[in-house]
Amino acid sequence: MTKRNFWGYFVPYGLWLGLFVIAPVALIVYQSFFNLDHQFTFANYADYFQSGVYLKMTLNSVWYAFLITLFTGLISYPTAYVLHQLKHRQLWLLLVILPTWINILLKAYAFIGLFSQDGLANTFLRFIGVGPHQLLFTNASFIFVATYIQIPFMILPIYNALDDLNPALVNASRDLGATHWQTFRHVIFPLTLPGVKAGIQAVFIPSLSLFMLTRLIGGNKVITLGTAIEEHFLTTMNWGMGSTIGVVLIVAMIIVMQLTTDHTKGAAK
């Protein structure tokens, strides 16, 4: 690469990275060290780790994010697998991605309509004789809607991993006498694991800080860190504490990335 070429590529990329990745993160870290009176302090972190409320909220968030990721994974893997076998798979894939083009708020409102007392879901329950149920504002409905929203982000990386899988390996496994299940268990699944991990990364972190859904669908019965951040920035204007929670989320993201990144990858290649 010539020197001019290098700068030609690096400058826009570096600018982008600096302005939109490094600067915001640095600002959040910086803000997190200031209290309401704009004095430098570590009190925000001390508050966070000493108050039972924030720790409980963190546990809550991690637990719900875990459940959402788990259900998303359970649905997405088989879906991606089946999609990959289909004839018009590009079309099917497009249909899976299509809902992501719709704003999340619109989707949430659509679910409010479906789940309300006189909504479609309850009409159906009444029709089959189960009678109406309280569907909105339950933990189950929150997880259901969050899972629905996250599914495309899990399907895509798994689908791509399946696409990259060399069919010769599957054929070889079958030739050598492995059953369908054994092939899947020992060949297909391990080789598509990077896709699953990428999917987990794409789903888990955003799920930690979902806040619109906790109110609209969960009726604030589910409180996540996102709720606290929203409150600190919009109501109490305690940006320091809000940033502190933001930093905790960034650290959580780094941990998840570490756990789900394949460290042996370099050696294997």
Added chain:
Amino acid sequence: MKRLISLVALLLLVCGGLAYASTQLQKSSGAASGKVLNLYNWGDYLDPALLKKFQTETGYHVNVETFDSNEAMYTKLKQGGTHYDLAVPSEYMVSKLKAAHLLQPLDHSRLTGMQNYDSRFLNQSFDRGNRYSLPYFWGTLGIVYNDRFVKPGTLTHWSQLWSPKYRDQLMLIDSARDILGMALVEQGHSMNTTNPQTLLAATKRLDQLSPNVKAVVADEIKMYMSQDEAAVAVDWSGEAAEMLAQNKHLHYVVPSEGSNLWFDNLVIPKTAQHYQAIYAFLNFMSRPQNAAQNAEYIGYATPNAKAKALLPARVRNDRQFYPDDKTLRHLQVYRNLAPRVVQTYNDRYLEFKMHH
């Protein structure tokens, strides 16, 4: 791929063209001549017909920008770079803006409609002598109930909300001051208490309300209540007025033992530029027939006594939105509390939300 790119390019071109055309249109309609007024208001909080009337009457072109929370407005005014001539903060935010030196005092010699206002709504604790603000609308916090589930007239006090018969039927507005304030009033305390012990006791009382709470939501309450999703809700009178208009089974009560009295007020931010237009607008809005028209459109209570007299009797005598003197005397205006106290309110409230 190529088709996709050309499609996206076409879309961008159309959007850009439309944006350009609309700025051109705005420029030609007064902005260029400098006869403008930049109004920073809540969404849908001014009768558009009235706006048109003001523009034809005075020739000033009004640019309206909207905000959805006092705090968002405060942040924007504080960070500068804006040129709003008038803003519409709630009462506690007026104190806060005043303390931050972000307001310009009103020149009372240029105001012509002061005598139209009801003296009960002037000279409030947040702005003595109305040095900085003119009341725009006022309202209360109260209980909305659906007469299909609750017998009319049986629900009149805060303490009744704790009754086991409303199990899983209650919706609360997602606002720390209001919901804790409700618990404080229920226990006979001031809604402006700064005593941590009193607040803690109120939080404990709120925790006992949990089994009755179906959801803690924001604007969506209107939609839920109009669709019979819940039997009872705690919300502001303005929101209640909209719900009542959509569902005739709904009723609104302000408990006579006390509640919040809130004001939205017109103020002049420091960065204002068009003083002629500002006073023209303030005087225009103070005129009884204009204030009455606006109140009828928005559905909130007007502080303008002469305007109230012009309203139809069924609105004027509606005790739901114009409570009697006894109730009115028990209402409390929020004081702007120190940031630390606000923080305590919100922390306690967050704990309540986590427990319920």
